[in-house]
Amino acid sequence: MLLVAGAAAGATVAEWVVERVRFRYPGATRAAVDGVTLRIAPGEATALLGPNGSGKSTLLRLLLGRLRPQEGRVVFADRPLERWPRRVLARWVGVVPQEEETPFPLTVRDLVAMGRYPHLGPWRRLGPRDEAAVATALRSCDLESLAERPIDALSGGERQRARLARALAQEPRALVLDEPTASLDFGHAMELFEVLHGWARCGATVLFVTHDLNLAARYAQTLVLLDRGRVVAAGAAASVFDPGILEAVYGWPVRIVRHPGPGPDTGVPQVLPLRPGP
Secondary structure, three states: OOOOOOOOOOOOOOOEEEEEEEEEEOOOOOOEEEEEEEEEEEOOOOEEEEOOOOOHHHHHHOOOOOOOOOOOEEOOOOOOOOHHOHHHHHHEEEEOOOOOOOOOOOOOHHHHHHHHHHHHHOOOOOHHHHHHHHHHHHHHHOOHHHHOOOHHOOOOHHHHHHHHHHHHOOOOOEEEOOOOOOOOOHHHHHHHHHHHHHHEEEEOOEEEEEEHHHHHHHHHHEEEEEEEEEEEEEHHHHHOOOHHHHHHHHHHEEEEEEEOOOOOOOOOOEEOOOOOOO
């Protein structure tokens, strides 16, 4: 079982409020995000769901300030996002991308230690608190035995765990993850979601994009289903997992069942894609 770092405990409330946000890429025939309004609450996990091209990644970039809305606004922790200095925002929000290039050789420990840079400033060495945060993050992500291994020598799943550890070492008040379990086996995927669940229980804001509807229902308190840049359903799994809605969005017949348990997610709705019959 992975350990949960305690940095989020007592954290100042970090929530996003998105108001009528619209963004269209140059040359595109329609908006990638089209009039989205939602609240991403602290102290819980929120999952962004939807088929490819539904606007999930664009919405993430808008929430992180990497894109600016052409209409509407994004507010983070009671402040318009454009008024956040980049360095300060980097201390508040830990980001785990789906993929990234490593431009120079790094060990796992070196990569995880990069999570402390927003707190240190240029040319400052890691202090005792920084070393403790790195050690906790390595332990949390089951990476202690790989700490001195070059990143390039890791499997895809191990690299993803290292990226999560870097974000945890940052001691953020919010975690944003893009397809965090895409390259993980099911054991490490479950452990990763247990870590996210623990951080949310400590008061952090957790937001993740996933194609795994069933894991999202088991670990996220709020599901946001996007289609063609718009929110078509939002709320608990019981309300979002409507067969008519899911079949219209994904273009495939489904059946909704209840998780048989045992465990805390007994009875949670689960989606079964159906095979077409003769």
